Amino acid sequence: MATKARMETENIDDLVxxxxxxxxxxxxxxxxxxxxxxxxxxxxxxxxxxxxxxVYPFLQQLERKGLVKHKLKSxxxxxxxxxxxxxxxRELTTALFKRFAELVSIAIEPSLYVCAHCGCKVYEGAYRExxxxxxxxxxxxxxxxxxxxxxxxxxxxxxx
Ligand SMILES: [Zn+2]
Numbered sequence: 001m002a003t004k005a006r007m008e009t010e011n012i013d014d015l016v017x018x019x020x021x022x023x024x025x026x027x028x029x030x031x032x033x034x035x036x037x038x039x040x041x042x043x044x045x046x047x048x049x050x051x052x053x054x055v056y057p058f059l060q061q062l063e064r065k066g067l068v069k070h071k072l073k074s075x076x077x078x079x080x081x082x083x084x085x086x087x088x089x090r091e092l093t094t095a096l097f098k099r100f101a102e103l104v105s106i107a108i109e110p111s112l113y114v115c116a117h118c119g120c121k122v123y124e125g126a127y128r129e130x131x132x133x134x135x136x137x138x139x140x141x142x143x144x145x146x147x148x149x150x151x152x153x154x155x156x157x158x159x160x
Pocket of ligand 1: 115116117118120139140143
């Protein structure tokens, strides 16, 4: 079964070979959209135009693979195709997001600190203090103080 899921993920790799296609899936993941909405959301967020000659054939490909379905909806006087991910399409998109997150975490993690006291993630502006000869990062002064208190009096952590 794991093998089957893997094959399907590889299948989608052939389809999603660039950022534009990846981002079209992201838009569909948020909810149903017709072609023009996909084009305009793409432009608004990516700050770049995506060609309709990429979007429409891609939607057709996804539909043939059973990853997307469409409904006809009247918008003004016209009927528009509203595209939506199928359940399988959502599953594959989620798998793709996870893989993508793993890839980008390599670039993001080095700038990420974890507060030595509460364990929350600090993206920038960590509060640093040298305690016991070791430079530690905290999310705030208060966490640094609590950390020192706990370190100096490990038995008294129940007081507060
Ligand atoms: Zn903290």
